[in-house]
Amino acid sequence: MSRKRSASSARWLAEHQNDPYVVEARKRGYRSRAIFKLEEIQQRDRILRQGMVVVDLGAAPGSWSQYARPLLGPSGHLFALDILEMDGLPDVDFICGDFREQAVLDALQAKVGARAVDVVLSDIAPNLSGIGTVDQTASIYLCELALMFALENLKPGGTFLVKVFQGEGFEGYLKQVREGFSQVTIRKPKSSRPRSKEVYLLARSRRPV
C-alpha cells in the first residue's frame, strides 16, 4: 500500500471509530451504521409494516435486515441478497450471489415465488475502484438492475427504496424511476455523510403495468 493510501486509510479508520453512528449502532447491536438511514426513512415515511413481503438487495452485513425483520411480524417475509456471505438472522431468507448474474436473480425470484412483493430495498453499492467514472457507471448499473427487479416483482402500489450516487447518469435514472412510480422523493438521511454523494430515492405507488 502506498504511503498516501495508508494515511487516508488510517484517517478513515480513526473517523469511523469516533463516528457517533458507528458507536450507537454497536451499542444497539446493529451490524452497521447503515441502520440509521433506514430507520430515519421508516420513522418519517412508514414504508415497512406488519405482514409485508420485503426484499433487501445488498443486505450484508445485515443491519437493514436486522431492523426491518421485526417490523414485518410473524406473517411477513424478508428475502435478503448480497454478493458477500452474511451471518444468519432469524426469519431472514438469505441468498449469497452476484445480483448481476441471471442465475442469482432466478434463484431470488424462485424463493420469492408467487408472493406479491410490497417493498424492495436496495442499499447495493459496488466495491469502489477509486476511479470516479468507473465507480459511478458500476453503481448506476446496479441501481438499474434493482429497478428492473422492483418493476417486475412489486405489486401495484408497491414501494422501492434505492441508494443512488449523484453524478453521471443520476438524472436519467431518476427519470426511469419516475416512469415506474407515481410518487418519487429524494431523501438524504442525517446519518449519510454530508460529503458522500449518496442519496436515497423513495419511490412509492408502483404504477400498474
Ligand SMILES: C[S@@+](CC[C@H](N)C(=O)[O-])C[C@H]1O[C@@H](n2cnc3c(N)ncnc32)[C@H](O)[C@@H]1O
Ligand atoms: C452499503 S453495503 C449494504 C449495507 C446494508 N444495507 C446493511 O445495513 O448492513 C452495500 C452492499 O452491496 C453489496 N453488493 C455490491 N455489489 C453487489 C452485487 N453485484 N450483488 C450483490 N450485492 C452486491 C456489497 O457486498 C455490500 O454488502
